[in-house]
Amino acid sequence: MSEQEALFRxxxxxxxxxxxxxxxxxxxxxxxxxxxxxxxxxxxxxxLIGQARNYLTYAGEVEAKFRPSALPTGQAGPLRTEDDLAxxxxxREYINVQLVELPKGDYARTIVRSFLxxxxxxxxxxxxxxxxxxxxxxxxxxxxxxVTYHLRHSSEWLVRFGDGTEESHRRAQEALxxxxxxxxxxxxxxxxxxxxxxxxxxxxxxxxxxxxxxxxDRVLKEATLKRPxxxxxxxxxxxxxxxxxxxxMLAEMQTLQRSYPxxxx
Amino acid sequence: xxxxxxRERVPSTTxxxxxxxxxxxxDSQQESLFQQKVDAEQKIEPRDWMxxxxxxxxxxxxxxxxxxxxxxxxxxxxxITRAPSLRRKTILxxxxxxxxxxxxxxxxxxxxxxxGRDEMVDQLLxxxxxxxxxxNYPTLTWxxxxxxxxxxxxxxxxxxxxxCRTSYGPYARAMVRICKEESFHQRQGxxxxxxxxxxxxxxxxxxxxxxxxxWWPSLMMFxxxxxxxxxxAQSLKWKIKRQSNDELxxxxxxxxxxxxxxxxxxxxDPKLKWNEATQHYDWxxxxxxxxxxxxxxxxxxxxxxxxxxxxxxxxxxxVREAALAYAGKKSKRNAA
Ligand SMILES: [Fe+2]
Ligand SMILES: [Fe+2]
Numbered sequence: 001m002s003e004q005e006a007l008f009r010x011x012x013x014x015x016x017x018x019x020x021x022x023x024x025x026x027x028x029x030x031x032x033x034x035x036x037x038x039x040x041x042x043x044x045x046x047x048l049i050g051q052a053r054n055y056l057t058y059a060g061e062v063e064a065k066f067r068p069s070a071l072p073t074g075q076a077g078p079l080r081t082e083d084d085l086a087x088x089x090x091x092r093e094y095i096n097v098q099l100v101e102l103p104k105g106d107y108a109r110t111i112v113r114s115f116l117x118x119x120x121x122x123x124x125x126x127x128x129x130x131x132x133x134x135x136x137x138x139x140x141x142x143x144x145x146x147v148t149y150h151l152r153h154s155s156e157w158l159v160r161f162g163d164g165t166e167e168s169h170r171r172a173q174e175a176l177x178x179x180x181x182x183x184x185x186x187x188x189x190x191x192x193x194x195x196x197x198x199x200x201x202x203x204x205x206x207x208x209x210x211x212x213x214x215x216x217d218r219v220l221k222e223a224t225l226k227r228p229x230x231x232x233x234x235x236x237x238x239x240x241x242x243x244x245x246x247x248x249m250l251a252e253m254q255t256l257q258r259s260y261p262x263x264x265x
Numbered sequence: 266x267x268x269x270x271x272r273e274r275v276p277s278t279t280x281x282x283x284x285x286x287x288x289x290x291x292d293s294q295q296e297s298l299f300q301q302k303v304d305a306e307q308k309i310e311p312r313d314w315m316x317x318x319x320x321x322x323x324x325x326x327x328x329x330x331x332x333x334x335x336x337x338x339x340x341x342x343x344x345i346t347r348a349p350s351l352r353r354k355t356i357l358x359x360x361x362x363x364x365x366x367x368x369x370x371x372x373x374x375x376x377x378x379x380x381g382r383d384e385m386v387d388q389l390l391x392x393x394x395x396x397x398x399x400x401n402y403p404t405l406t407w408x409x410x411x412x413x414x415x416x417x418x419x420x421x422x423x424x425x426x427x428x429c430r431t432s433y434g435p436y437a438r439a440m441v442r443i444c445k446e447e448s449f450h451q452r453q454g455x456x457x458x459x460x461x462x463x464x465x466x467x468x469x470x471x472x473x474x475x476x477x478x479x480w481w482p483s484l485m486m487f488x489x490x491x492x493x494x495x496x497x498a499q500s501l502k503w504k505i506k507r508q509s510n511d512e513l514x515x516x517x518x519x520x521x522x523x524x525x526x527x528x529x530x531x532x533x534d535p536k537l538k539w540n541e542a543t544q545h546y547d548w549x550x551x552x553x554x555x556x557x558x559x560x561x562x563x564x565x566x567x568x569x570x571x572x573x574x575x576x577x578x579x580x581x582x583x584v585r586e587a588a589l590a591y592a593g594k595k596s597k598r599n600a601a
Contacts (some may be wrong), residue, residue, distance in 0.1 A: 023346060028355075030342035031573065033581025034588075042362035046355060053351050083350045094377070107584050132532055145489030171583070187521050188521065248344075256349035256407055263465055265349035265407070265457075 006195035006216070007133065008059055009095065010202060013087065013192070013238065015055030016096035019030045019086060020246070021117060022048030023253060024104050033107050040153055044114070047146040054139045056082040077114035087257035091247045099182035100236040101246040108161055108171035112179055115154035115219065122147045127203030137203065162223025168226070176220075177228050184233025196223070196249035207257045292316075303504050308434035311377040322496060323433055324378050325394075326505065328385040331536050333397035335389075336570050340404040341413060344464045349407060356453050357410060362388045363446045370442060374435040390575050397421075398556070399486050401564030407463055408475035414454010416476075416483040419521065423513045424487070432504035455524065462528040469529070476525065477533045485556045486516040511536035520544050585601075 001009075026045035031036035080088075099117055105112045125147050128140035155189035161172035187209040189197065196202035220227050236242065256265065290298075295314045302309065309315055328377065338361050348354035372382045399417055404410065425447060428440040432540035461472040488494055488510040500506040518537075525532050536549035558564065 019351075026345050026358055029345055029365075030338035031580075033577070033578045033584035035365055035372075037584075038338070038365045039362055039369070039579075042358055042365070046362070049351060049358070051357055053355075056351075076287060081577075083352075088350055107581070115492055132583050160591040165593040167583050168587030168590075214533065252346050255347050259466065260465070263468060264460055264463075265353055 001195050002066060003195060003199055003201075004025070004062060004236050006192040006199075007201065008062045008066065009190075009192035010196055011055045011059040011062060011136070015052045015059055015097045017087065017100050017117075017121075018048040018055065019052035020096045020249070021100040021114075022046075022052060023249065024100065024102075025110070025114070027104050028110065034219050037107075041110075044150050044153065047143075047150065051139065051143050051146070052086070053082050056085045058135050058139070060085060060110075079149070081171075083257070087254045091242050091250055093240055094242065094246060094250070095238055095240050096246075097182070097185045098234055099179065099186065099245050101237070101243060101249060102179070103173065103234055103245055104161070106171060107157075108168065109175040109194075110122050111154050111157045111161065111177070112172060112175040114150065115158050116179060116183055117186075118147060118151035119215040119219075120208060120212045122151050122215075123208045124203065127208065131202065132200045137248070151215070155215075158225070159223045162220070162225040172223065173225055176225060180228040181232060181234050182232075185235045185237055188235060189235075190238045269493065271390075274482060280406070300502075303432045306504075308437060309432050310434045318499070319505070321379050322500060322503070323436065324375055324380050326500075327371055327375040327378075327436055328380070328388070329395050329397075331368045331375060331385065332389045332394055334368035334371060336396045336400045336574065337417075339365050339570055339573055340400055340566070341410060344405045344407060344410050347407070348410075349409065353457070358571075360414070360450050363450070367443050367446070370439040374433075374439045377435045386578070390578055392562075392569070394573065395560070397486060398559040398564060399482050401559050401567045401570060402478070402482050403566050405478075406471050406475060408458065408471040409479065411454050411457030411472065412475035412479040414450050414452075415458055415524070416479050416521070417486065418447050418450040418454060420483050420486040420517055422451060425516050427507045427513065430504075430507050430535060458528055462530065472528065473530050476530050480533050481551060481555075482559075484514055484518070484551055485559075487511070487517070489553075489556070490551075515545055518548055574586055 002173065022045040025041045028252040029038055029045070032041060060080040060082065099113060102109075102229065122144070122150065125140045125143045128136050129144060131137045158172060161168040163169070187205045189205045192203060193202060195203045216227060234243075235260075296316055299309070299313075299315060299319075302313075304425045309319075341357065341361050341364075345354065347357050348357050372385060375385060376382060385394065389396065399420075404413070422444065425440050425444050429437055429444055431437045431440065458472050458475075461468040488497075491497060491509045494510055497506065497509060501509065522532060522537065534549045536547065538547050540547045559567070562568075
């Protein structure tokens with residue numbers, strides 16, 4: 001895999017992860033457990049969708065450089081825009097990790113999922129601030145501030161749940177036990193990630209995992225929650241093999257673009 | 266950073282008596298001083314003496330306003346997951362988030378009058394408190410998101426600009442912040458319709474259909490006509506309101522007609538016509554039966570809106586309890 005192609009897949013994945021999680025978090029808007037959380041979740045979703053826009057725009061530009069002829073037929077313009085990539089790819093072409101596409105569930109599930117992702121996302125973005133790729137570096141510099149807040153938000157709530165009432169503790173532990181099997185995929189590099197790690201453009205996922213693991217241990221301890229044992233891990237998202245939940249989510253998200261092809265909104 | 270229902274509830278009598286003058290002044294005298302202050306355009310502040318009716322009227326109006334912001338998140342929230350581009354999605358999500366923020370400011374303003382947020386929320390969920398009827402209409406197409414920004418936020422702004430000069434200080438100040446954001450909302454909504462009206466015939470039809478459905482409900486947002494408005498006269502005297510329902514409605518119509526023309530859309534009122542003599546538009550008649558039915562709970566989405574709010578509140582109960590329990594444990598630990 002060429003470095004350009006790896007960079008395309010990498011930026012696409014970063015965009016997909018942020019977009020799908022942002023979409024899931026935005027589902028809370030108007031339905032949160034307390035008004036302040038509607039606002040917080042909307043904030044986080046806005047950050048994530050903003051990141052996705054940066055990554056997808058970049059992905060389109062990278063793709064046009066190494067694969068100018070790969071454009072789907074009938075499509076105007078020389079390169080795929082953020083919206084082409086967000087709205088006109090099907091679920092087999094999305095390459096986000098499965099963790100982010102799972103339904104939002106109750107608030108414990110939402111918080112646990114966010115926490116598991118944020119604890120990975122922060123060291124990843126921190127590492128990307130030293131990327132040899134200027135564009136990735138620039139995106140990461142802004143994202144680090146945002147993701148720092150995301151991790152603080154999800155950690156604080158996880159501690160409240162773990163060390164709150166019996167019910168909140170039970171819900172948080174259940175969500176944690178359930179979601180644990182989706183964490184393996186975060187740290188299993190695909191070819192693109194390996195190529196970019198060698199080139200000094202992206203970090204080694206093993207390094208990111210160390211920090212993730214330390215954060216998880218620290219917060220779970222404070223939350224009086226038990227870290228699940230590493231058992232069988234789900235995977236496939238990075239290759240476009242998803243859970244059954246992504247398809248309906250995309251169908252909803254893409255409905256207007258698909259129903260009225262090629263028009264301006 | 267995080268504030269939950271731990272806040273103290275201050276009974277209204279405490280606030281009212283805390284600030285009485287050092288000598289006993291009869292209520293009638295207090296009231297005339299109060300009215301002088303209002304007439305002189307001085308703001309009434311939380312610790313000032315105020316007639317009970319003024320306090321009650323304000324709590325009713327501000328909390329109703331807060332509830333409207335919150336319930337109003339639902340019809341627009343209906344399109345967050347389906348917004349047709351990432352830019353539109355971002356704008357819509359930020360807008361709905363603003364509305365949540367408006368709800369927060371307003372609940373805080375009402376709390377300065379001695380009624381706690383929990384109590385106000387309970388009144389909403391029990392059906393005792395009202396919210397703006399406009400949010401009982403469904404958002405059926407993407408164009409509705411444009412129409413809401415343009416017409417609903419537009420009508421709300423008329424009211425809110427007036428309320429920036431309302432006599433109660435905390436309410437007026439909340440309004441100044443809110444108004445800035447509302448005018449963004451209106452422009453963004455209008456921008457959606459500009460794009461649609463320049464688009465395909467299907468998109469244009471979508472825009473016209475939205476205007477057809479939202480026009481009359483938007484006019485109803487200004488409330489009953491002056492002759493039937495139960496709270497209006499007193500509110501005007503106390504300068505809680507500064508302009509009557511009918512005055513504001515007329516200004517709104519006068520302003521909106523040319524905006525519809527610019528979009529190439531037709532306002533669904535055959536009687537709408539410029540009147541040279543009055544320098545205003547003449548227009549048809551609001552269907553007051555519909556207006557009253559929707560207020561009574563028989564609008565297309567009343568039940569859904571309340572069900573959604575009640576569900577969010579009930580589903581969130583364990584979350585709020587956990588936050589309280591944790592805060593309690595923490596303060597105990599800190600004290601030890
Ligand atoms: Fe608002
Ligand atoms: Fe608004």
